[in-house]
Amino acid sequence: MKTKGETLGNDVLQRMREDVLSCALEPGMKLRFETLRQRYDVSFSTLREALARLVAEGLVVAEGQRGFKVAPVSIADLEDLTDARVLLERELLRRAMINGDDAWEANILASYHKMDRLQARLGEEYYKVAEWSALHAAFHESLVQAGHSPVLLEMRAKLFDRANRYRRMSSQFRKKWRPKEIEHKAIMDATLDRDAKALDLIERHIRETTENLVEFAGHLFEDTSASTSTAA
Amino acid sequence: MKTKGETLGNDVLQRMREDVLSCALEPGMKLRFETLRQRYDVSFSTLREALARLVAEGLVVAEGQRGFKVAPVSIADLEDLTDARVLLERELLRRAMINGDDAWEANILASYHKMDRLQARLGEEYYKVAEWSALHAAFHESLVQAGHSPVLLEMRAKLFDRANRYRRMSSQFRKKWRPKEIEHKAIMDATLDRDAKALDLIERHIRETTENLVEFAGHLFEDTSASTSTAA
DNA sequence: TTTTCAAGTATTTTCGAAATTCGTATGCTT
DNA sequence: AAGCATACGAATTTCGAAAATACTTGAAAA
The missing domain is CATH 1.10.10.10 (Winged helix-like DNA-binding domain superfamily/Winged helix DNA-binding domain)
Structure with missing residues (x-):
């Protein structure tokens, strides 16, 4: 329909x-x-x-x-995406902290709350659930939504999705995930405080996720450009 | 064909x-x-x-x-594109100056030379000629080509084209253009010297072009989103 | 054995007709 | 007159058949 x-x-x-x-x-x-x-x-x-x-x-x-x-996926592509994301997320977060108004702050709090509660309800395997993935994406988007730059926001969203594919790909095979609650909370608090540390926190958050992926699921990302998998 | x-x-x-x-x-x-x-x-x-x-x-x-x-075009869009371009061009140029090898340098020199010679041959109205526009684009691309980031390079190219539309649009109506030879030369020299000033020069180059466009051709960029022009 | 070529099959690409939707004009009701 | 429904013409969207291209197989030649 x-x-x-x-x-x-x-x-x-x-x-x-x-x-x-x-x-x-x-x-x-x-x-x-x-x-x-x-x-x-x-x-x-x-x-x-x-x-x-x-x-x-x-x-x-x-x-x-x-x-x-x-x-296809490859470790090089994931790392390239990661660098590009860091550049854009830092810039957009910086601008958001300057321009952000009450509605922006409220939306961050609301997004975090929804993600946090669902995570608590789901327990250890929260990262496998598509619904949590959507709330997680929404939380990250809420942080930069006051960026006031349609061009940069659009690019950021596309990069987020592409990087997210790697995470989703690995989540099917991972036993346990690094606990990100603390990081998310810290990023949110620093952001709402207009603390420039937020920029470093978000960069670390992004980079550590990638490092984690490469370490524990790197074998999944062997270059598939000459792949033979033929079904569809 | x-x-x-x-x-x-x-x-x-x-x-x-x-x-x-x-x-x-x-x-x-x-x-x-x-x-x-x-x-x-x-x-x-x-x-x-x-x-x-x-x-x-x-x-x-x-x-x-x-x-x-x-x-549609609008001044807001042009300024948004400009900000995004500055972010990407600076980052890519920074990386290129770190990673660039002899071939990269040679390509910059060659691209500059071709653009410079054609400009000299064309005289005052060089900016109206499509061929010069292509060489100009090639020169700017050569500067960042050692960036080694397919993702960022792709985004940069798209932004360059979109911003270029505004310049092409105005060039049909402009009498005379600000002389950019000096700026291009300065950017090239600083880049080849691995002088960090190159980053500021390229930023100024981009921003001044936009300011110039808005000042002298801003009336062309009245919002066309609700346009009535109906031919195709 | 390896290479080349050719014919046949599988898959993709392109086309324009048919179905759908939109915009507008017309008539009807309040 | 204003608002609403309906019908008609114009434009877009969707479809699957037909054409073009790529791939496979197998036989002949080197």
């Missing part, structure tokens, strides 16, 4: 993006039209339209006249 | 992108399929594929089930 007022193609785009980000469509996987057509129940043209956008977003790779595949 | 090994859709994408960036398709203009079909000589689906990518690149805006229009 498609969203009213929106095109079917847009609907497929969103479903497909979620499937790539959640690794339901595995990194490096060849995307065959016949299979995709069954999965999403749309025509060739509509599929290509969605694929074209995902290519521009860096989630799918077009291979000349040989179709499409899910963007 | 389409590029061998590449899809027709890709070809149309490139032509269309160039048309948006050169303002052959004016900002805010409604894009009618029948007209586009004649201009590019392709089918609906192929057009939509190209349009979908341009939407993701921020050069075209999709309006629900009411078609597409060229991304």
Whole structure:
């Protein structure tokens, strides 16, 4: 059932993006039209339209006249994404702390609370739950939402998603996750205090997550660009 | 005539992108399929594929089930782009000066030379010539090419193009341009010397170009989001 | 054995017709 | 007259068949 007022193609785009980000469509996987057509129940043209956008977003790779595949993963890519995120998150957080108003602060508190409560309710395996992942993303977004720069915010969101794919990918195999509650709380407090330390805290938060991923799940990120996984 | 090994859709994408960036398709203009079909000589689906990518690149805006229009321009957008560019260019130039090797330096010198010679040959109205615009873009790209960050380089290139649209837009109406030769030379020299001043110079170069645009051509950038221009 | 070529199959790409949706004009009701 | 519903024409969106391209198989030549 498609969203009213929106095109079917847009609907497929969103479903497909979620499937790539959640690794339901595995990194490096060849995307065959016949299979995709069954999965999403749309025509060739509509599929290509969605694929074209995902290519521009860096989630799918077009291979000349040989179709499409899910963007591969690699440790180099994760580290590149991490550096780029640090640059943008620091800048946006810096601006947000300058421009942020009451509504911005309230939204941060609300987002943190929702994430925190769900986490407490879920216990140790919170990081495997898609709903928590969404609240976590919302919390991080709330921090920078007063950045007042559509261009930077858009880029930040795309980078967040792409990096998040690595985390989601590994969460299926991880036993236990480093406890991030403390870090989130510290980031929030420093941010609301307009304490410049917040910038270093968020940088450390991002970098340590990546280091952690590379250490404990690096083997999952072997380059899949020449992959053979052929289903779709 | 389409590029061998590449899809027709890709070809149309490139032509269309160039048309948006050169303002052959004016900002805010409604894009009618029948007209586009004649201009590019392709089918609906192929057009939509190209349009979908341009939407993701921020050069075209999709309006629900009411078609597409060229991304509008506004002073706010130009200033937002400028801030984002400064952030990325500084970071990439900083990295390039650390990582840059002989080939990187050679490429900068070569790019500068080509731009400089053509400029001398063209005289006062160099900025109106598409070929010079391409060489200018190549020079700026050569500076950061040793950045070794595909993610940041890609974002930089997209931002450069979008900002360039404003310059191209105004160049049709400008009488004379601020002489940039000196600035380019200074940026190049500082960069090759690994002098940190290069970062400030490039920032000033970017910001002054924008200030200049807003001052002398700001009236061209009145918001076109609710435009009525209806041809295509 | 390895290479080259050719024919056949699988897959992707492109097209334009058909279905849907939007915008507008017209008539009806209050 | 203002508001609302309806119907018509214009534009977009979606579809699957047809064309183009890539891949596979196998046989002939080096």
